[in-house]
Amino acid sequence: MTITRVVLVEDDPDDRDMFYSFFSSRKHLKLLPAMANGVELVEYLQNLGADEALPDLIILDQNMPMMNGRQTLAFLKANERFANIVAVIYSTYADSNLIIECKKLGAGMVAVKPITEEGYLKMMDNFLQLVRK
Amino acid sequence: MGNVMEPQSSIHTLQAEIDALKTQLEEANDTLDAIRTGQIDALVVKGDDGHALYTLRSADHTYRIFVEEMTEGAVTLNAAGIILFSNAQFAAMVRQPLSKVLGCPFIQFVAAADRPLFEQVLSAAWQDSAKREEVLLGDMESLPVQLSLKVLDFDGDKTLSMIITDLTQQKKTEEELKHKNEQLEALNNALLSSNHDLQQFASVASHDLQEPLRKIQVFSNFLMERSYHALTDSSKQYIDKIISASNRMKTLIVDILTYSRLSANDAQPGVVNLQRLVDEILEDFDLKIVEQHAVIDVGELPVVEGNRGQLRQVFYNLLSNALKFSTPGSKPYISVTAKPVKAVELGVALLNEEEYCHISIRDNGIGFDEKFAYAIFSLFEKLHHKSTFEGSGIGLAIAKKIIDKHHGLIIAKSAPGKGSEFSIILPLKQTNLR
Numbered sequence: 001m002t003i004t005r006v007v008l009v010e011d012d013p014d015d016r017d018m019f020y021s022f023f024s025s026r027k028h029l030k031l032l033p034a035m036a037n038g039v040e041l042v043e044y045l046q047n048l049g050a051d052e053a054l055p056d057l058i059i060l061d062q063n064m065p066m067m068n069g070r071q072t073l074a075f076l077k078a079n080e081r082f083a084n085i086v087a088v089i090y091s092t093y094a095d096s097n098l099i100i101e102c103k104k105l106g107a108g109m110v111a112v113k114p115i116t117e118e119g120y121l122k123m124m125d126n127f128l129q130l131v132r133k
Numbered sequence: 134m135g136n137v138m139e140p141q142s143s144i145h146t147l148q149a150e151i152d153a154l155k156t157q158l159e160e161a162n163d164t165l166d167a168i169r170t171g172q173i174d175a176l177v178v179k180g181d182d183g184h185a186l187y188t189l190r191s192a193d194h195t196y197r198i199f200v201e202e203m204t205e206g207a208v209t210l211n212a213a214g215i216i217l218f219s220n221a222q223f224a225a226m227v228r229q230p231l232s233k234v235l236g237c238p239f240i241q242f243v244a245a246a247d248r249p250l251f252e253q254v255l256s257a258a259w260q261d262s263a264k265r266e267e268v269l270l271g272d273m274e275s276l277p278v279q280l281s282l283k284v285l286d287f288d289g290d291k292t293l294s295m296i297i298t299d300l301t302q303q304k305k306t307e308e309e310l311k312h313k314n315e316q317l318e319a320l321n322n323a324l325l326s327s328n329h330d331l332q333q334f335a336s337v338a339s340h341d342l343q344e345p346l347r348k349i350q351v352f353s354n355f356l357m358e359r360s361y362h363a364l365t366d367s368s369k370q371y372i373d374k375i376i377s378a379s380n381r382m383k384t385l386i387v388d389i390l391t392y393s394r395l396s397a398n399d400a401q402p403g404v405v406n407l408q409r410l411v412d413e414i415l416e417d418f419d420l421k422i423v424e425q426h427a428v429i430d431v432g433e434l435p436v437v438e439g440n441r442g443q444l445r446q447v448f449y450n451l452l453s454n455a456l457k458f459s460t461p462g463s464k465p466y467i468s469v470t471a472k473p474v475k476a477v478e479l480g481v482a483l484l485n486e487e488e489y490c491h492i493s494i495r496d497n498g499i500g501f502d503e504k505f506a507y508a509i510f511s512l513f514e515k516l517h518h519k520s521t522f523e524g525s526g527i528g529l530a531i532a533k534k535i536i537d538k539h540h541g542l543i544i545a546k547s548a549p550g551k552g553s554e555f556s557i558i559l560p561l562k563q564t565n566l567r
Contacts, residue, residue, distance in 0.1 A: 014348060063344070092343045095390070096442075115350040117358060 003028055004131055005053060007044075009035045009072065010061040015113070019059075022120050038067025042075060045082055054085055057131050062091035062098065070102055077106040086131050090123070206278075206297035209285075214238050214255060223297055226278070227270060239295070244269035251280075258282035258293060267300065277304050335393030339386045346386065349379045388527035395443070395534050402539075402563040405441045407434035407448075407492070411469055414449050421456055425465055432470035435490045438563040443535040447543075448494075450528040451555050455496040460550070466497045474558065489541070492557040500547040509545055539563065 006029055010016050016034045024031055032055055035041040041058070048054065058076065060069035067075075069089045076082045089102045090111040099110045108130040114120045200207045206223030208216050216237050224231040227242045234242075243251045247268040258264040264282045269275040277300040285294050353375045361369065411431055415422070422429065429452075437444075452467065459465035471492045501509065510533040529545075536543040540560050547553035 012344075014351075018351070063340070092347050093340055093387075093390075095394070113347060115347060116354045 003030050004057055004128060005030045005032060005055045006057045006059065007032045007035060007041065007055045008059045009038060009041045009064070009069070010059075011036045011064045012061070015061070018120070022117065023124060037064040038069070038072030038075065041072060042067070054082065056086065057127055058085055058087040059127065060087060060089050062089055062094075070098070070105065073102060073105045073107055086127070088127055088130070205299075208234075208239060208295050208297070210239055210293045210295065212259075212291065212293075214240055217292065226276060226297060226299060228274075242270050244272050244275050254280065254282065255293070259284060259291075270297075277301060332393050335389055339390040339393070342386050343383070346379060346382055349375065350383065353379065385527070388531065391446070392527055392531050392534065395531065395538065402438045403441055404436060405439050405444050406436045407444070407471070408436075410434075410441070410445055411448055411452075414445065414452055417449075418452065418456060425456065425459060427456060427459070427465040427467065430466070430468040430470075432468070434469065434471045434492065435473070435561065437490065437559055437561050439539050439559070440535075443538070447532045447535050447557070450532045451494045454528060455494060455498060455553075458496070458498040458500075458553075460497065460499055460552075463497070468495045469493070470495075487560045487562065489558050489560050492559065493554055494557075495552065495554040497552040500549050500551045500553045501545075502549055503547055510543065 006023070008016060008019050008031070010019065020031060020034070023029055035044060038060070041060075045054070060072050062069035064072075069091065073087055073089065076085065076087050083106070086108045087106070088109045088111065089098075089107050090113050091098065092113050094110050094112050102110045109126060111123050111126070114123055200220050203220070204222060206226050207218075207220045208223050209218040211217050216235055216239055219231060219234045221231055224234045227234065240248055240251055240255075250266065251268055254264050254266045254268075263284075265279065266282075267277065267279050270278050279298040279300055281296040281298070283294055285292050353372055356364075356372055357376065361372070364372065408431070411434060415429060415431070421427070448469075452469075455467045456465060469492070471490050474489045474491045510529050533543050536557055536559065540563065542556075542558040544556045544558075545553060546556070
């Protein structure tokens with residue numbers, strides 16, 4: 001089974017902890033260090049050497065300081081090197097405007113943040129299906 | 134005039150001649166009076182070589198009376214700008230007796246600051262014949278007036294006639310209107326900015342409230358899933374209460390957000406098939422309908438113009454209420470029917486040519502006291518105790534706001550225990566109403 005390299009971009013420590021507690025033990029997932037906002041992610045990606053592997057899945061929180069999910073998504077899709085990475089948005093609230101806008105920008109999915117463990121597992125399954133496609 | 138004296142006339146004939154002359158004098162005096170008071174337009178006088186016609190200059194009777202009676206000032210100036218004629222009204226305007234006005238240069242009644250302008254207008258009027266200008270009369274208690282100047286030609290003898298209109302009232306009205314407009318604009322701006330602030334507030338508050346609320350939901354769920362067995366019975370109850378209260382709060386916030394967003398965006402109306410819309414919603418309620426053994430009767434519904442998402446929300450909220458507020462122990466029966474209505478049949482509130490439809494959503498639920506029929510459309514208005522019926526109390530407020538935005542009406546009719554009926558009156562077309 002191939003290993004999927006996942007980056008979570010999330011400013012909320014509780015949400016980061018939760019995410020790691022659910023998924024860090026999964027064998028076919030490699031959780032890269034979490035980023036606190038879009039600026040950190042951009043910096044991380046740009047510092048990757050040409051021979052280093054890019055992440056397969058980037059999970060972006062929408063509401064973050066400095067550079068929010070939507071802005072980060074726009075950066076990724078405008079950049080040839082990163083445009084093919086599956087990027088998804090997950091947010092506490094997702095109104096139709098946000099969904100439409102992010103889909104237009106090229107988000108693989110726009111999800112509402114789950115409130116149960118079961119919800120998290122389902123959400124991740126959906127994200128991973130996008131990567132496999 | 135024409136009588137030939139004879140030397141041999143007797144005293145008697147002389148006396149007769151004196152009488153005849155007296156009569157002629159009286160007639161002449163009458164004629165003069167008549168001329169002076171403007172009752173005569175022309176005289177025919179018998180002379181040595183036949184009759185001569187004497188017409189009076191500007192003596193048209195009707196116009197003379199008219200000029201005296203009118204509320205405007207009227208003057209006639211000669212080439213030197215001296216007032217040859219003035220009506221009483223102009224004399225009153227400049228607060229002078231008429232006798233003092235006649236023979237004066239008009240310019241002396243014009244406010245000093247406006248005299249150069251008046252001279253320009255005057256010379257222009259002599260050249261182009263007709264002019265209009267606003268000037269001030271008098272220096273102390275100045276009077277704004279409009280001058281209408283026109284050169285009149287009498288047998289090669291040119292005079293300038295001028296109508297002077299008092300603009301005091303007009304200026305006052307203009308001033309008031311301007312003031313009122315400014316007030317209105319200020320109010321409007323205040324309203325716009327407070328509306329904007331309110332929307333901004335509702336949106337930001339709702340978004341930002343959702344994050345900590347989600348934490349409460351997440352961690353109380355974790356407690357429930359992972360440590361429920363370790364809790365005492367009372368602690369389990371507390372957890373249940375936390376979860377249900379936070380779920381309720383989530384509903385509230387989402388509904389406030391929906392409500393505030395209704396003011397913000399104005400999408401172009403599309404074509405909405407209400408029949409299909411209601412069918413779709415009933416599919417969503419499938420499980421509830423089966424559970425409650427509800428019977429739902431949907432008549433023929435029209436196609437209207439509107440915002441589909443918003444209209445869906447209206448019917449969703451009303452049908453959800455109809456199912457929610459059912460009479461315990463009896464099967465809910467809900468009917469959705471529609472009939473066309475002409476605007477005129479609806480009375481004064483909708484006085485135009487538009488065609489409307491009257492949609493009725495009727496149920497046999499618990500109903501409510503009709504004195505609340507208006508209040509139920511307000512934000513957070515709940516008639517039923519929250520433990521009996523879940524919900525935010527915003528559903529009907531949202532429905533009303535959407536129907537208002539569609540230039541329609543929504544009315545509730547009910548009595549406790551008798552079920553309720555919601556009537557929606559909706560224009561078929563939005564285009565002419567925007």
